[in-house]
Amino acid sequence: MALSILGVALGVAVVVGIDLANSSARTAFRLSTETVAGRATHAIVPGSGLLADDTYRNLRADSGLRNAAPVLEGHIRAGSASGPVLQVLGIDPLAEEPFRSYTGGPEGELDLGAFLGPQRTGLISRSTAQGLGIQSGDDLTTFREGKSSSIRILDIIDPDPGFSEASLENLIVVDIATAQALLESPGKLSRIDLILSKEEQGDKIAVLEDVLPPGARIEAASARSSTLDQMTQAFSLNLTAMSLLAMVVGMFLIYNTMTFSVVQRRGLIGRLRGIGVTSSEIFGLILGEAAVVGLIGSAIGMVAGVALGSVLIDLVTRSINDLYFTVRIQDLNITPLGLAKGVLVGLGTTVLAAFAPAREATRTMPSTALRRSEDESRLEARRGLLAGSGLILGILGALVLRTSGESIAFSYVGILFVILATSLWVPFLVDSGSRAVRPLMGRLFGVVGRMAASGIHHSLSRSAVAIAALTVAVAATSGVGIMVDSFRTTVDTWLRYSLEADVYISPPGMVFRRNDATIDTAVEERIRSMEGVSETYSVRTAHVLIDGRMSDLIVTEPRDSDLEPGRYKELPDFDHREAMTARDVVMVSEPYAFRFGTQVGDFLEIATSDGPRPFEVGAIYYDYASDLGVVQMARSRYEFHFDDRQVSGLAVYAADGVDVDDLIDNLTSVTANDQGLLIRSNRSLRQASLDVFDQTFTVTAVLRLLTILVAFIGVLTALMALQLERAREISVLRANGMTPSQVHRMVTTQTGLMGLLSGLLSVPLGLLLAWLLIFVINQRSFGWTLQFEIDLMVLGQAVLLAVIAALLAGWFPGRSMSRMNATEALRFE
Amino acid sequence: MLHVSNLRKSYSEGSSQRDVLSDVSFIINRGELIVLLGRSGSGKSTLLNMISGMDVPTTGSIEFEGQDLTNMSDTARTLFRRKHLGIIFQSFNLIPTLTVEENILLPLELTGTANQEQRQLALDVLREVNLGDRGDSFPDRLSGGEQQRVAIARALAHKPSLILADEPTGNLDFRTADTVMDILQRLVHDERRTMLVATHDRDIIRLADRVLELQGGKLKDVTPAAQHEAAQKEAAQQDVEAADNASPGV
Incomplete structure (x- = not known):
């Protein structure tokens, strides 16, 4: 049960971690957008490049525009060429007051003479100053596009009412002229902020549009903060899908534990039924138990998720900064809603996974306590039915994939169907596979090998679920691995023919x-x-x-x-x-x-x-x-x-x-x-590009590792359950002269074989997942044409990974079984 | 052949010690068939565990053909068991993942040194228990009587010097139990094997050379079987009900 809680906790941690990283990036961007927008309702923005600053003067003079403030925005680095990024907000303090009170304004305490004077000066928040190790009156060296400059920190600013200190994080407020000098945009503006009341919006916008320079337009302030969502939608969604995969693998683990818990207590359930407990009460009891496991697991998972989120946020931020826009996130945005999502996923998954075992428990008749062998016989009889259901589910998955249009979310639902369909085939394939290799195992390892092979199909209800969990996790790893490899090869080929010159120069x-x-x-x-x-x-x-x-x-x-x-x-x-x-x-x-x-x-x-x-x-x-x-x-x-x-x-x-x-x-x-300037040879630019590519997939690698860890716990749980169930068999073997080391070897051989079967089954599923990721998910997310590169090394590593994971998971149960007190289990009856 | 001296086994129960076996001493000679009688909790299981080397006594010694089991390591006792002992359980305890033939060859296979002749001899035992045609079957395909015959074959296949049997007929009906005991006795007597049978089945007593009786962890009586049988018959006449209520477990 503890391992099951750990499995739920890991799954929830991954989901919460990714969600926190994504939402923190989104919040940080929105906060910075809203902070710099202040109380502006609209902004005049250029169609391309920047606005000429006489646009602002002309609008005030010709159109009688009053509630307007010019802004020039950009980014610089503080301290060194690779130092932290600061967002520069260039403003006109005389026009500022209705917009942003933190900028001091003419009524505030800002020393206008110094702020507008010849010396470049700026205002920063307390936490930013602390982060940079500077204070009011210090000079800050800044870097941009390979050139350095210096700004004197004039004062420390506080956020507007209703905004947190974080809203001013990494912001430096300067006079427009200073911003134009720092950002090398003389006579230019990024935008002109406007405050338009609801009544004047229609008419005023129409009047303004007539006098705007070519290309410029009026944009609602709210439109800017949705930019991130649009830009990173596919990126975030794919990360979320990967995080949910860990939870899917966790489902197998929970299913296994709950089934074991039901089977183990069949006698007790039978007695409860005998004294008048109804089948629906038994059902509720088992689901209630699962809910407790889910709640405890989710609670632990949330705490771990916050810790994981703080690691992942660096990776996610780095990718966003490489690919989309500059954003600096210092704090995790932990919201009750974000954590509630984690609980919902953890609890929902656990109860869903426990549904079948709970239903099974209601079938225990008061007069009988079924034996495990009957369970196994039943599963053996059902394996064909399960495979048939898998076939139908697979067809359903293909239909979902085919009919889901461009929807990435539905594509993932289709992929989930394909994964579950494969899992339903696992009992049939494992049963046939372990029977087929039995003679070979006998030749290789003697009676220990034969028992190891037979042990798998003999306890199919336990081993098949563990193998399915490991298969899915390893297939996901190899599938994503092949996708990343294919992607990398495509990018590398493209870079080779795109980068023809000898040297590339850029700021x-x-x-x-x-x-x-x-x-x-x-x-x-x-x-x-x-x-x-x-x-x-x-x-x-x-x-x-x-x-x-x-x-x-x-x-x-x-x-x-x-x-x-x-x-x-x-x-x-x-x-x-x-x-x-x-x-x-x-x-x-x-x-x-x-x-x-x-x-x-x-x-x-x-x-x-x-x-x-x-x-x-x-x-x-x-x-x-x-x-x-x-x-x-x-x-x-x-x-x-x-x-x-x-x-x-x-x-x-x-x-x-x-x-x-x-x-x-x-x-x-x-x-x-x-x-x-950055002056790079053809080869080093290509390498730098590939480094950025690799960095983008670091998050994926972390998620793959965590998914394997959940599967590893799944195998461990299954083996521990087997250990309890096989206590008598091991005792008989010990009584017949099997030494502790032979017991350990038998368990290790069996888990190794389980790993090998998982690894082999993961190969076709991994290839299928890679194909779906490349030709469905990638196509629908980004529209790229990628080569499908099958690296045999990746597949080989997947098989090896499955075997190693299984062997590691089998080590402790093997050791326990070999040290088991045989007399306790045997008791000579 | 087997020399048990001053055997004591005690378990801790909180701060006190509880003796399960106390001062048990007896000798079993080669070729003897000994029946071990006793009610539930009398210490029969513990005694069999000690003799099989699956557990060690608190004090005392168990010497088997000059070797003291109590001084051996767990692995050494296992190897001793593998070579010298055959064990028959009440619940048959065949290995479900192995075929009948593989179950029988198990003790030999575990040595890793079994030759073809030894294997053939082991399979001959299967024929002797009249299951020569079921070698490829898995245990769950056999009836209770057949499973116990396989268990007997497995216990004898590697030619052990001592056979320990725990209620070998406990899970069988009367007729099947008779058949199984006949086979067991024939195989043991034919090859002059030594056997210790824990049972409450009085029909088995008639096959025994001697009877050991445990009461509250102490050896109450060691009597020739015939003498014991006569005494028991007399007692049974007086208290049939008490005899019937005796626990079937050991």
Whole structure:
């Protein structure tokens, strides 16, 4: 029972841990968005890039706009180039008061003279100051895009009423001019915050829209906080699904324990029935017992989940920061609702798993106490029926998968059906398998081997459930392993043909996969004209309003290799590369086409500097850098439509005879004084990309490990139950001359064989799960085309993992059985 | 052959000690068939546990052909048991995961050194208990009488010097019990084996050479079987009911 509680606790811990990590990331982002939005109801935002700050002046002067405040936002690093990220909030203190009281405002205690003066000054919260080890009056060194700067901390600020200290975490409030200098955006604004009453919203918005610069629009403040949900929806959902897998494996464990508990007390139940306890009361008793196990397990699981959450949150945050946006989470967002979910999952799963054993208990007749052998005979008779039910459930799973459209949640339901269907086949396969290997086991290990093989099918009701739990856990591990391997191989292949240049140069950015930092124009010119450089091409990443959504626009210069058809998922019947430089034609990445249903020949409305313009989709290309999807535009068209000449990265080809390492050294020394750039060889950039890829899947690896741990406990529980049930048999063997070491060897051989059977059964299920993850879940989550790479090593490791897990789980029961007092069990009757 | 001297076995019950066996001494000679009588709780189980080496006495010694079991380690006692003893249980206790043939060969197989001739001799015993055609069956396919015959075959197959039988007919009907005892006696007598049978079945007493009777952990009587039988018949006449109510368990 204790192991069962541990199983529930582990399952709940994984679910709570992941939920906490996900919700904490979401809350941290929402909190920071709401904090900086303050009491603003709306904001004027640009279609692409930033707003010119005269927009604000013109609106106040021409439209009589009063409740408006200019904002320039961005991120910097504090202390060092790899220090903690701070969110910069550039404000005009004279316009601030209706919006954010924590910024001090003209009525507050803020020293306006110093705040607006020539010295760069800023305000930070108490906890942020403590975290950075600075106080009011200190200078803080900041880094951005490879350049350093300094800000004097003018004062410590407190949050607005109703907001916690955490809402100001990692925020630095500066004057607009300071923000423009820090973020190298002179004369620019991120947005203009507005407070519009309900009455004036309709008319005022219409009036404002008429005078807004091209591309700019008015957005409700609430729209911004939903960005995270949209961006990370698939990411979070897949993590949640993985966490629920541990609970599914836990179900087998609970089922096994509750069945054992019922079987063990058949006599007692029979006596209770004899003295007048009804079958429904027995049913309630068993379910009540399961509920207690579920409650205790859930309570322990919640505590462990909070601990696990604090570990997972680092991994989740790192992935979000690499892939989506900058967010810093310091505290776990523990809410009663989050914990209640854990209890619900733990309790619900336990009661559900105990349902069948409880029903079984009600069938115990007052006059009889069934023997275990009858249970085994019944299961043996039912194994065909179970396999048949498995077949039906499998077909049902396939139907769910086929008819669930694009729903990821329903896809997982379909996968759950497939897993359960396989589990129902386990008794049949284990029975047949253990009978088939019996002669071989006899030849290899003698009578001990034969008994080990027979022991499995002889106690099928116990061993099949344990093997099913281990099979599912190992299959999930190998399935996810194959998926990750396939994904990695695809990404590696893609990187190999995408990264053709010898050296890649970019400023250090905040988000690895969405780096919109820019290279200083003078530095760019110097690199392009440097000796040893034969050719360069640039990349610019911009965030632009495309079809009403802020999307990433990748601006590139044409290359010959762009013509390789292997790079494209869909091509038009004209030369799209030529069309992209000659007219308004763009390409979209595969995930973009998937997310928004874009096809070749469609038109996208892109907010250019001159206002929205239609661009034809010329091709759909393979891209694995962003699951959010990107649109690619030729540099010449971008410069034609956008008032932006900057580049985010440069790809450099070394001239003939120039050593790449020497070139990197030269590039570093030439640029070091102006901008600290990341200058990487083709190989190291590819490695860095793969490192980020691997890091993204670290959470998955942790979850896989925990699932195996739950299965391990499942096997241990089953073996401990067997130990109790086989006490007499072991005593007879001891009486007939079996030594303690032979008993241990027999148990070990049996558990090893159980592990081997689990491992072998996990191979087809693992392959099926990998196929479903790649072609169903990945397709419906991200839309990527992945190669299906079967690494025999992964499958071999899965079998080995199952055997090792089973052997480890069997060690303690084996030891106990070998040390058992044979006379106690035998008693010579 | 078997020399039991001053055997005492006590268990702790809280702060006090309770003697289950106390000062038990007897000798069993080669080829003898001894019946051990006693009511429930008289110490028969404990005595069999000691003689089989599955448990050790608190004091006293058990010498079997010159070897003192009480000085041996658990493994050494197991190896001794494997080689010298055959045990027959009331509930047959066949290994359900092994076939009839494998059950019989079990003690030999555990040695890991059994040769073909030994195996053949073991299988001959199966024929002698009239189950030669059931070698491939699993125990759950056999009747109670058949299972006990297999258990007898298993106890004799490796040619042990001493056979311990615990209520060998306790779970069988009268006719089957007769058949089983006939087989057992024939096999034991034919090869001049030594056997200690714990039972309350008075029909078995007639087959015995001597009768040992335990009462409250003490050896009350060691008498030749014929003498014991006569005394018992007389007592039975006087108190049939008491004899009938005697516990079937040992």
